[in-house]
Amino acid sequence: MRPVAVLTLLSLASACANTPSAATEQGSASDTSTGSSGSLTESSSGSPTEATSTGDDGEPLCHGGPWERGQPIAAPELPSGDPAAGYTALLTRDYVSCGIPWDLFGFAEGVLGVEEPLPGRAGKNAEVGHAWNVVTLADDSELVVSNCLQCHAGYFNGELIVGLGKASADFTTSLSEFAEPLPDLPETSLANAAFNKFKARAAALGPYSTMMTVGANPAVMFAIILLSHRDPVTLAWSDEPLYELSAELVLPADPPPWWRVGKKTSNFANGMSRGDHRGTMVLASSLCTDSVEEAGPVVDYFADIQAYLASLEAPTYPFAIDEALAADGAQVFECNCAGCHGTYAKDPAAESFPNLLIPLDLIGTDPSFATQAAAGGFYHHLREWFNASFYGMFSEVVTDDPTPGYTAPPLDGIWATAPYFHNGSVPTIALVLDSAARPGAWRRLDYDSTNFDQAALGWPWQPAPAHAEAPASERKFIYDTTLFGYGNRGHTFGDHLDDAERQALLEYLKTL
């Protein structure tokens, strides 16, 4: 087998984006203001303008607001778990049980470039990139398997942060294009056999999980494809899908930061994972788990992984904050945002978080994911399969109770998590707060995490042509909001703010 061919498989979940050819090293703030030159446009919205006025005592008057239509999601009962054991399991176990034989992996990394390892790992795990675990199989052969950090470790200001979504992962090439030309390895070891399975699974995922732009993540689609090949009760794999898949309905997602988990009562953008989330998390990693015998113990130690996720806290903003301006912003936040996004304090015990599901007609962001997941949509297979499955004994998928919508997330560390919304359609928070100024198509100036726009809070970007008008080689760097599932409208709750209020609010968000 040719090493290059092995290598290409590595991009199953890891390939980092190439630097766009037009990347520049210029100052981020000026580039962004060019790109968002309509940002001061006011647009009328149904937001509670009276909410920011002040009463005689100078206190803001918060007369209710759109959050009154939010549907609270109740807190689930979770099994107890040990966060430290969870962290170890995350970075040592083979919950993804197929992968690349160790002997071929070193070779592969040499050609691909070495991904940054994670400090503190032992043995061979210290030698591989952070998104891989090295495991020893029953016949002593060694296998390198992907771990959750393929999508859940990202860079901010040059620093690798475990739990931050990987905003530069490149899923724009069909995995089957990589996998199909590869020859099978002779099955002389368990690791070789696990490679052949890995290859076959990548080929099955390929045609239905190709993203239109770098950063867009197919994880939800992966789950749909994998379960279309599995018996829900026995988890046995069938080469023929149990229902027809559609390459037309590939929706982009944006991996949220893990440090929200402790506050959230549901998981996923539409709040569809309810109850104990182990079942949905394990399903997400079930590329090669084809039996209940294998899945059971994984679900067990995921109690620890779940506890680890819940223990995480957002990082602290690494740049200067204007405290007086942030204090003004706190008032704007209290009357316009806190009803949906919660309250924040130095003492975590003083914080509150309402866990609201916001109906689609109110939030107005791209409805495709929530409507496709609800009854009548293609992604509804996920709900039907899941709740009848082995994993459904632990978690429940609920997509339209009482209504399809998106949950308002906690905003801890929100400045680190661009791009914004569940589909990653908006490059900065300034634009989240000003819907009329959002670009129809945009591209990041580069994928350098030290190039951060401290004024707009997000990645520096520039306007770009729509995919239809762009050269084929440039398309993957362009986020085109006219594509199915990639829409950037809605969330108009900041539109009525004036520029000073918006600046203050942005300053406040740095403190979260």
Ligand code: HEC
């Ligand atoms: C291929 C990329 C990918 C991999 C690998 C992956 N995830 Fe995710 N994860 C995502 C995406 C994308 C979402 C957002 C999906 C959505 O909101 O609809 C997500 C959502 C989540 C959430 C919900 C967070 C929230 O705030 O709602 C949790 C928890 C999570 N993942 C845990 C894990 C764990 C644990 C693993 C490893 C077993 C894992 N993920 C592997 C991409 C991935």
Ligand code: HEC
């Ligand atoms: C009626 C409820 C509601 C109000 C009011 C509201 N939001 Fe949101 N917000 C949401 C929901 C729901 C989402 C998720 C939308 C999506 O991903 O499609 C969201 C998303 C966001 C995001 C992006 C989160 C991410 O991870 O991508 C930011 C930032 C944000 N809101 C800030 C604010 C600020 C600041 C205010 C006050 C001006 C505010 N919101 C007011 C419900 C609300």
